[in-house]
Amino acid sequence: MEREIVTSYEPKKNSEIRMFESSDEMATDLAEYISQVSEISVKERGYFAIALSGGPLVSFMRKLCEAPYNKTLDWSKWYIFWTDERAVAKNHVDSNYKLTKEGFLSKVPILNGHVYSINDNATVEDAATDYEFVIRQLVKIRTVGVSESNDCPKFDLILLSIGSDGHIASLFPHHPALELKDDWITYITDSPEPPPERITFTLPVINSAANIAVVATGEDKAKAVYFAISDGAEGPDAPSVPARMVQPTDGKLVWFLDKASASFLEAKNDACQDPEY
């Protein structure tokens, strides 16, 4: 498998860009990456606390459900969380839980009691408060680690996919939720993408993770990826792209890109100043 480490961009501290010919090759490498991070976490902490987002992400995790991973990983140590959830019932087509259950959880032996889904039976405000409470309890007993720098939860791995507007989790461009410093989990009622009500991790929690991976495929993500990564997109006129704010405090960030989503990076399209962002 050809994996190209992009060198034309000065990698930021503790970050790496992996680029693949196809999304299938990307999925293969992503499975290996997740497996390695889980093994290290189980060895060091006895647990693997992973937070997943919605969108296409779960389909890129498909190779974890196959050999050798389905047999070799220590699934009993996995604890599942969501970076964000839409305010719909768990059996609704828009539910991130449903997506993850069908595409991943139903195919691997993760214990039901280790799956921390977001309450779909409360207002978004209450669901956000409940989820933060649950995570605080798990941090206290260290099922979820704690950041040495700011007492935030330190998930072993946070997996994000990026929207074509550059959003990650349910943190959208210019939204006040991007400014939150003290909350771990928040809610929004005005998502520019339906459904409008969502619960989401805040940036301090995302950036406190030990490992963060951002996954993108397809041409429709190319501009967002460029604005999130490129040095050429810095400066006072640079658009506000939430994915650019993913900057691990002490952890490591890896971008998984296919050719199409990396196409603006490759072209080094300096003229790319899109007023939509």
Ligand SMILES: O=C(O)[C@H](O)[C@@H](O)[C@H](O)[C@H](O)COP(=O)(O)O
């Ligand atoms: O629930 C959500 O909306 C997600 O967690 C979100 O961050 C998603 O991963 C991106 O929007 C990419 O998804 P699309 O490719 O479908 O836009």
